[in-house]
Amino acid sequence: MGANVAGIWPKYSKTEDINAVDVNKGRKLVAAGDDFGMVKLFNGFPLTDSPKKVLKYKGHSAHVTNVRWLADGSKLISIGGADHAVFVWRLEENNDNVASEGGLSSEEAEGDVDSDVEREKLPIERRSVTKDKATAMMRQLIRSELKQEGKRRAVPPSSSLKLLHVFGYG
DSSP: OOGGGGGGSOTTOOGGGEEEEEEETTTTEEEEEETTSEEEEEESSSOOSOOSOOEEEEOOSSOEEEEEEOTTSSEEEEEESTTOOEEEEEEESOOTTTGGGTOBOTTTTTTOOSSHHHHHHSOGGGTOOOHHHHHHHHHHHHHHHHHSOSOOOOOOOSOEEEEEEEESOO
8 A cells, every 4th residue: 555545544544444455447446445344435546635435335244354356347355354254346337326235425424433442332223224224314415415505525436336245254
C-alpha cells in the first residue's frame, strides 16, 4: 500500500485497520479489506484524497485478511481470518440495486465504529443491517438528498459487489 491508495483510510483510523487492498485498473475501482469484517469498494484510482462515498459490504465474521480481483476484473475474492472463509463477490455494473444487494454507502453506515471496544458497546440490533433495513435506509437517504437543493454530492461507484459463493463459512 502506498500513496496511490492513501485516501482509503477513514478519519481517525489506524493504518493497521486496513489489511489488504487491490485495484481493478480496468474499471478504476479499489477494494479493501479491514479489521472489522468489511469489504469496501472505492471509486477511482489513484485515491490520494478521502472519497466522499464508499460502498461497504459485511460478510466475514471477523477481520478480512486479503482481497484480490480476478485477472478479468469480474470477481473479487475476499479471505477471512478467524472465520476461515473465502468469499467470491461478483462485480455488477449497475448501481440501482446496491442497497438491496447489501452494499451500504458511507452515509448509511454512519453507525460504523472505529474500534472493537466501541462495537461491543452497541446494542445488538445496531451491529448488523438486514437486507430490508438497508433498502429502507437507502430510500430514506435518497428522499432526504432530493429535498436538499444546491448541495453537490460525490458519485458512488457505478459498480457494486454481489456475494456469489462462500467457501468454508461455518
